[in-house]
Amino acid sequence: MFRVVTWNINSVRLRIDQVARFVAERRPDVLCLQEIKCREGEFPADAFREMGLPYLRVAGQKGWHGVAIASRLPILDAPKLDVCREGHARCVSAVVSGVEIQNFYVPAGGDVPDRALNPKFDHKLDFYERLTAEVARRDRSAPLLIAGDLNIAPGEFDVWNHRYMSKVVSHTPIEVETLNRLQATGGFADVVRDAFPDPRKLASWWSYRAADFRKSARGLRLDHIWTSPGLTPAVAPGSAMIHEDVRAWERPSDHAPVAVDLAL
Template identity: 50%
Template sequence: MRPPFDMIARLLKQERKMSFTLATWNINSVRLREGLVCKLMTEEAPDVLCLQECKSPVEKIPVEAFKALGYEHMVARGQKGYNGVAILSKIPMEEVAAHDFADLNHARHVAATLENGVTVHNFYVPAGGDVPDREVNEKFGQKLDYLTQMRDHFAAETPKKAILVGDLNIAPREDDVWSHKQLLKIVSHTPIEVEHLTDVMEAGKWVDVTRQDIPEGLLYSWWSYRARDWDAADKGRRLDHIWATPDISNAAHGSRVLRAARGWEQPSDHAPVFATFDL
């Protein structure tokens, strides 16, 4: 006796489900740290790797080395010496967007849709300079304007089946920084920045996947180069994020920060952040 058609359809749908691991990492020069990217690809093997601050024109990204490790697909936006974002993937994908929010003419965003229909947005939000006052610091104003336009974009086009990752340059929660009290007036943790980031989250109905998995406790992804012993001092901030839309956020698990990468030879000052999605 043959199984009913609806059962066959359900089984086929289950077979098409894809479990994939995604990582986001501000690499602080993809060409200078090509070896570290290859190390991560070899030892951790995420299916999708989103890089920020590539500091390279797209044509000079060492894509052949990454292809040799199975990352045959790339979408990217680049600039010489600063900014730059790239999505490297083992999974086929198609570029769908690259926004220049705040009209900065910076390579800070690229998005691609994977073959399973999930769209990945990779962002590098402006750092904002040193003074949290747009009247005296143009860069801080640019950061707030960038976030405002991100908010407006996602409010106008509510995303579905999407993941947003990147160096968002804001540590929003009190336990996302080593000292909430001491950093309240430091760029990346000021109330106005947190408010702007919260507005972006609410506009797109984004879920903070990392904190969904790790709801309590101090958690960092960045440690300053200025610290003589970053590991012992442990004055970190969680600047790197993985968000998902509500329709797929419950499929996420296994979130973690690869703190050890901050201690690799000639490291980035950021550590990679991971999450796995069963879709």
Template identity: 50%
Template sequence: MRFTLSTWNINSVRLRIDLVAKFLKVQQPDVLCLQETKCPDDAFPLKQFRRLGYEHIALNGQKGYHGVAVISKLPFASTEIRSFCDNLDSRHISVSFAAESTKAPLLLHNFYVPAGGDVPDPELNPKFAHKLSFLDEIRECAPLHPQGDQRHILVGDLNVAPHEHDVWSHKQLLKVVSHTPIECEKLLAAQQHGNWIDVARDRIPLDQKVYTWWSYRAADWTVGNRGRRLDHIWVSPALRGSVQDFSILRDARSWERPSDHVPVTTVLEL
């Protein structure tokens, strides 16, 4: 079975529903994970997605802030929401898909990690302290440690660009939130502790630049190409050999009224 999965921080699903529809019509992923939907569950644009053939939708929404959703052509076997840092912000949802009797179910986690504010000092900035604690809890969360033949995927806006060439200038961004050493260390510790495979960096050498986000602060985002790789797809070891393709839809950053993130997609043969 060919399985196509995309993840996208949409920065308001209602504001950008036409962009999502455009993406789905052309790309036709089996599953789309959205972050920063900024929409309570009862206001989510369900009808638009269902008209596009996405009948199965799992939501963890919040008015005006945060929010994650899984949009699927395939039915869910189960859904679950987890809270982190004793905080009820809508930052996680997981779904599972039934599998053939000879295979383990497919479990998918969708995350929106806190951005962390502008000051990279947990003593001065509670938002940054929250982000670091959130990353620590991901590392220690037992259900995020797939074992043996468990087929797990973790995606989302993890709000950290962990490697030198995940940012446009390693030297200039060492003291900028999303690429500080402590954030990079904590995200990589979570990845390594869970034995996750970072699909992008499993397929693209570490010495090559890879970005999924470009700031709104630049009048022209293409000038200087000052991007960061904040959006991730990780798979458990049991799925490493199943990954057939990986792509970043860079052109989406130039669409009308775009998100500052672009869709990231992987294809697996399950």
């Protein structure tokens, strides 16, 4: 089996011990990280080599954003989907074991869900529109995996309160429509939701404001792994999951890792 994990780590240097523990316990073959919050030269490459993930692709930025792919197996170059109009480090790509992996940290979009009033929200939707146009040019039969913090919780059961959250950035109708359009354009399978169909409540992010994230139960499913029609048949039944327990570790990221196994 070939295990792929995506995780918004919220500072890779600050949480390198959590990463090492996770890698030792869950044995990912490929780890896609978002919000690494460092430049390429500051990325803790030696620590990843010690973990057994020596092959790296890093797109860094000082203090903000940043994405990385770490792999047990050799990495080949993949097309760079440069869809961020602001030039942020939000996209990184690789080919591992014949699978193209595109790792994204999509803009959060600010607080006001209005493109005219909020440039951050306009940027978020523009990011999606550019990515959708790129996907439309792709061959669906090619093995492609999209992973990352997509910053949209698409379904009624991906938020703690659908009615309330429909007015809040991350679950507004225009965002959900935009995400669904991208998914439909590529014919992507949402591997976690397929493994746990509605009405099962799912979340991968919980605010730090809650002293006990499980008790407050106000999570959002913002982190996703999608597979193209050419890859979806390789998804191992029952393997897709959210590692919610990691959110309870000491000094955690506010996101939990999301994983899937592929039979390649």
